[in-house]
Amino acid sequence: MAEDFGVEERGAFYESAGALRDVVENHLFQIVALLAMEPPKSSAFADLQAAKADVFKAMRPIRPEDLVRGQYAGYRQEKDVAPDSDVETFVALRLFVDTPRWQGVPFYLRAGKQLPTTAVEVQIQFKPPAHALFEDAGDRPNYLRFRLQPSSSIALAARVKDLGKKFVGTQRELYACDDLAGEEAPYDRLLGDAMAGDRALFTSPEAVEAAWKAVDDVLVHHPEAIVYERGSWGPKEADALISGDGCWKAPQPEPGCGEHRGKAA
Secondary structure: OEOOOOOOOOHHHHHHOHHHHHHHHHHHHHHHHHHHOOOOOOOOHHHHHHHHHHHHHHEOOOOHHHEEEEEEOOHHHOOOOOOOOOOOOEEEEEEEEOOOOOOOOEEEEEEEOOOOOOEEEEEEEOOOOOOOOOOOOOOOOOEEEEEEEOOEEEEEEEEEEOOOOOOOEEEEEEEEEEOOOOOOOHHHHHHHHHHHOOOOOOOOHHHHHHHHHHHHHHHHOOOOOEEEOOOOOOOOHHHHHHHHHOOOOOOOOOOOOOOOOOEOO
């Protein structure tokens, strides 16, 4: 979850919250729950929330060594920010969901302000096949990509054989996009649902409590925030955090809906 702007006039709020409370424990954890949950018993609100709550209950408590906190250069000069503030405007963390399906699979989350772009994207990296089909391995195994904001799209990457006798290929994306022009804004819909008594987009008290348990320890015991330059992807320590499993994949500019997307970045 990347934002290319700072705290603007919300310095006082951010001093009381920070990125971990502001967007990770709620927004990004909700995305993890939707990805990792088992199929709910039905489409009813209660069954959906129960399936998501099971994911939060299975989250392994985050340790300080699984967390990198950053603060963009100049944050301490923002209005209503303490001159010695250690509040994080960037978080990178490694998360485990200890269910039979996801045991041992790391989830890496990254969120921050004053980053190169504004986008929310999920990338699911598949394991390389046991036996390579192509002569050239390529830079990256196949993956599934969901863009949530500012556009809504899904892409499946696959290696496509090049013309000729050699069994070499190029990784390409099968890409689909929804044109959201004219759609109701997210918070407009949320407020409308609240007034109508529709709880489908809201979470349960049980799920809220379980999600907070995963971050409770590192809200108190955590590494200091590391200053990073505006317009960068955060502290270099975030790259070291994920290095054992690959690297971060920055969101790329999206083509227009209906346009063909070529070679993956």
